[in-house]
Amino acid sequence: MATMRDVAEKAGVSITSVSHFINNTRPISDSLKEQIELAMTDLDFQPNALARSLRLKQTKSVGIIVPDSANPFFANVTRSIEKALFANQYNVILGNSDGDLDRALLYLKVMTERQVDGLIFIDVGASGDVLNAALRSLNIPVILIDRIVPGVEVDYVTVTNIRGGFDATQHLISLGHRRIACLTGPRGLTASMDRVAGYRQALSEADLPLDENLIYTGDFQFESGYDGARQLLNLSPRPTAIFACNDLMAVGVMRAAAELGIVVPSELSVVGFDDIPLAKFSAPALTTIAQPTEQIGILTANRFLKRMQNQDLPPEQQILETELLIRQTTAPALTKRG
Structure with a gap:
């Protein structure tokens, strides 16, 4: 040799x-x-x-922990990060917490034992003091994406979730909808809570009453969108529009509506959040709030690289704009419903 x-x-x-x-x-x-x-x-x-x-006290490896590696939003963000880091001679180690706090903590332990140079983390939600303490105890750069962990002073990259929730709901209001339901993500997730806050704000500014029966707590999966829509669409009177806090749940809503014989968008308008690739290929194509996934990944990777050059930099918060993409699942509300 x-x-x-x-x-x-x-x-x-x-x-x-x-x-x-x-x-x-x-x-x-x-x-x-x-x-x-x-x-x-x-x-x-x-x-x-x-x-x-x-010799260099660097392994040229970065740990990324996501709550659901099968979710296209997280997959696209992770791919963007990996591409940017690979161009700078860094390797990525991916951990899927599957939305489970214990798994997230285990991955934190495993990755620090493998001496990764830094950690990019997406919260599982309702993490509490245990995860907060674990993140604060790390002596390597940590960057949070999408979901802020209260009490942890590190870099994070997220989007205008409140504005996104507001824009989705205001779009439905502008079409004449007055009975608008909301499918939320898991309790305790800042991203979901902020989107619901935007929904509430839009209703308030339009002087529309808030009906708590129209808010269904989901888990960002197809099934919870389907189950939530089945429940909401059996209310009397039923909602004329549904804002789902992510695209996967919105697709579940569309499936439930089809089974109930409710036509989207003429009888039910649907708005999602994320703009995953499936959104524009669904039939009809999904109106949604787009997150700039590639930009999120690039900014995260660049922030990590800056941290590796100077770990004494103060924490930086980067908040990117969302965008309403109007496609084919929203339409003016009917004046009369059966």
């Missing part, structure tokens, strides 16, 4: 120059780089990543 000494001899340079090239610890000329790269290729030289990480 070739060594750095072999590479240095073949390239006609010093071992020190080879070391600086491999570890990126000092600038070297382009001509020396070319000589070393050719020698490494000819000798099939593979640097010892473990030894290098021990």
Whole structure:
């Protein structure tokens, strides 16, 4: 097996120059780089990543913990982060907490034991003091995405969830809907609570009464959208529109409406949140509040890279704008209903 000494001899340079090239610890000329790269290729030289990480006190790995790796929103954000970090020679270790606090805590333990250089975390919701204490105890950079964990002073990247909930509801109000239901995410999630706050604010500003019977607590999955819609659409009078706090639940709503013989959008308007790829390919195409998933991932990766350069930077909060995308699942309310 070739060594750095072999590479240095073949390239006609010093071992020190080879070391600086491999570890990126000092600038070297382009001509020396070319000589070393050719020698490494000819000798099939593979640097010892473990030894290098021990010297530099970096493993070039980042842990990402998500609550649902099957959810297209989290998958798209994670892909964007991985792409940006990979371009900077970082590897990603992914953990799926499946919305379970104990699993999230276990992944925190496993990833710190593997000495990841930093952690990107999306809260499972209703985490309480245990997770807060675990995150505060970490001595590596931590970045929160989408969901703020109260009491944890770290970097986070999120969106204007209140504004998004408001825009979704105001759009339905502008179409003449007055009995508007809301399918929420799990209790305790800041993202869900903020979207519901926007829903409540829009009703209040339009002088519409808030009927708590029209608010159904879901879990951001297809099934809870389906179950919630079945319950809401059996009310009398039933809602003429439903705002679902994510697209997966909105698709569940559309399935339930179809089974009940309720036509979307002529008899029921539906708005989602996220703009996952399925939204524009559903039939009819889903009106939704779009989150800039690629931008979220890029900003998160860039913030991590800045943290690796200077871990004494003050925490930074980046809040991105959401956007209402009007497609085919919303229409003016009928003046009379059966």
